Amino acid sequence: MEAAVRATRRGTGKAAAKACRRAGLVPAVVYGKSIEPMAISLDQEGVKELLRHSRAHVHNLVVEEPPFEGSVMVQDVRYDPMTGKVLHIDLHKISMTDKVKTEVAVEVKGEESLEKRGFLLQRQAREVTVECLPNDIPAVFEIDVANLQPGESITAGDLAIPKSVRLVTSPAEVLVVALAPKSVEQEAEEAGEEASADEGKPESDR
Incomplete structure (x- = not known):
């Protein structure tokens, strides 16, 4: 069975995103019609797992405190134009019963x-x-x-x-x-x- 992508919740705003990057993490946001936008941080292993597949791939996302688990797809990835490092990822929460x-x-x-x-x-x-x-x-x-x-x-x-x-x-x-x-x-x-x-x-x- 494919490993879940694990993440932790973080604060919102530019300052929180910068603090996330300074800690070696990548800020991300989960969107979906059934949830409020959720700001999370991903470690490098989680980022690699998301990006080693095509955007058509469905991932199982597990977030800690308060707990959340759901199916997501990568919607957008923003890179640093100078270094090529991942700056931010947008994830789209989906329902496995909806097209x-x-x-x-x-x-x-x-x-x-x-x-x-x-x-x-x-x-x-x-x-x-x-x-x-x-x-x-x-x-x-x-x-x-x-x-x-x-x-x-x-x-x-x-x-x-x-x-x-x-x-x-x-x-x-x-x-x-x-x-x-x-x-x-x-x-x-x-x-x-x-x-x-x-x-x-x-x-x-x-």
């Missing part, structure tokens, strides 16, 4: 085989949004691009979506496109030609 909307990653298989055939892969989306019960959230969606021909694409509607899951993303949204190297070169040449043409025009014509 949730979340993003699920799209994993590509067969890209190496595609490249060996002399083609390139252009990724246009790395995740899709779905709605379902928490226990039905797919860990990941896989797509195989090994046999794609130049110009062929895979859309969100091509994914193998379980019956218990509703695709929120438009089925027409393109996830990947196979390209021939010529296509890439032509695009670069055309962009260069357009830039040269613009340089030759008077300012009033641009």
